[in-house]
Amino acid sequence: MERSKYILTLILSTLIFQSLVANYKSDIYSAYINGDMSKWKNIIDQMNQQQEKMNDFLLELTNYQYGYIGWCIGNQKKKEAEKYLKLVEENLKILEKANYNMSVVNSYKSAILGFYIGLDKYKAPILGIRSIDCAKSAIALDKKNPFGYIQYGHCLFYMPSLFGGSKQEALTYFKKAEELMRLNENQFKNDWNFLSLLALIGQSYMILKNYKQAKVYYEKALTTEPGFLWVKKELYPDLLKKIKD
Numbered sequence: 001m002e003r004s005k006y007i008l009t010l011i012l013s014t015l016i017f018q019s020l021v022a023n024y025k026s027d028i029y030s031a032y033i034n035g036d037m038s039k040w041k042n043i044i045d046q047m048n049q050q051q052e053k054m055n056d057f058l059l060e061l062t063n064y065q066y067g068y069i070g071w072c073i074g075n076q077k078k079k080e081a082e083k084y085l086k087l088v089e090e091n092l093k094i095l096e097k098a099n100y101n102m103s104v105v106n107s108y109k110s111a112i113l114g115f116y117i118g119l120d121k122y123k124a125p126i127l128g129i130r131s132i133d134c135a136k137s138a139i140a141l142d143k144k145n146p147f148g149y150i151q152y153g154h155c156l157f158y159m160p161s162l163f164g165g166s167k168q169e170a171l172t173y174f175k176k177a178e179e180l181m182r183l184n185e186n187q188f189k190n191d192w193n194f195l196s197l198l199a200l201i202g203q204s205y206m207i208l209k210n211y212k213q214a215k216v217y218y219e220k221a222l223t224t225e226p227g228f229l230w231v232k233k234e235l236y237p238d239l240l241k242k243i244k245d
Contacts (some may be wrong), residue, residue, distance in 0.1 A: 104147070
């Protein structure tokens with residue numbers, strides 16, 4: 001009897017957790033496509049206040065914090081970025097201690113090091129090597145983990161060519177990540193990470209002045225999500241202006 005109660009409690013807890021995570025994912029997606037970063041911040045703060053954080057939940061929270069930090073750095077909100085970087089590092093220590101999904105954990109470790117370089121370029125020679133090592137470890141541990149390819153692509157994209165960096169080669173890793181996400185369509189349906197990747201590839205082609213391919217990827221993003229305001233109102237119109245000029 002006691003065992004049956006325990007199993008029932010476990011099942012109910014799991015169902016509640018899955019429902020909670022699904023709601024957060026939907027809210028984050030809505031915040032992302034509408035460019036509502038105050039809503040995004042409120043969601044991750046609310047998630048962080050949860051007393052009991054299962055490993056799946058903690059990894060999901062880390063993903064949302066990672067997205068918010070990237071936005072902060074891109075918008076010169078250094079102090080805000082530093083605050084959330086510390087939270088992500090705490091999450092990763094817990095997950096690493098539990099040896100939980102180490103491929104994805106290494107992906108975020110690579111991203112964090114990249115963020116610190118973004119905050120202080122002088123740290124690039126030391127942190128850059130560590131970031132590359134973490135991204136390589138992520139891929140080695142799970143060749144089907146798209147986040148490992150994204151982070152390794154970032155390393156190649158921003159690394160000086162003198163040290164082996166290549167924007168063109170970086171694109172092959174970004175596109176490998178796209179391929180893997182498309183193979184896991186259910187996981188990445190209505191997921192901010194997939195839209196972000198399509199925009200990233202489009203921006204990369206823009207930097208390489210390959211406007212034809214940039215157009216392909218911006219249109220992929222808008223086909224996937226017609227309401228994606230960043231691409232619809234900023235990136236795509238800027239591209240069309242470049243093509244016209």
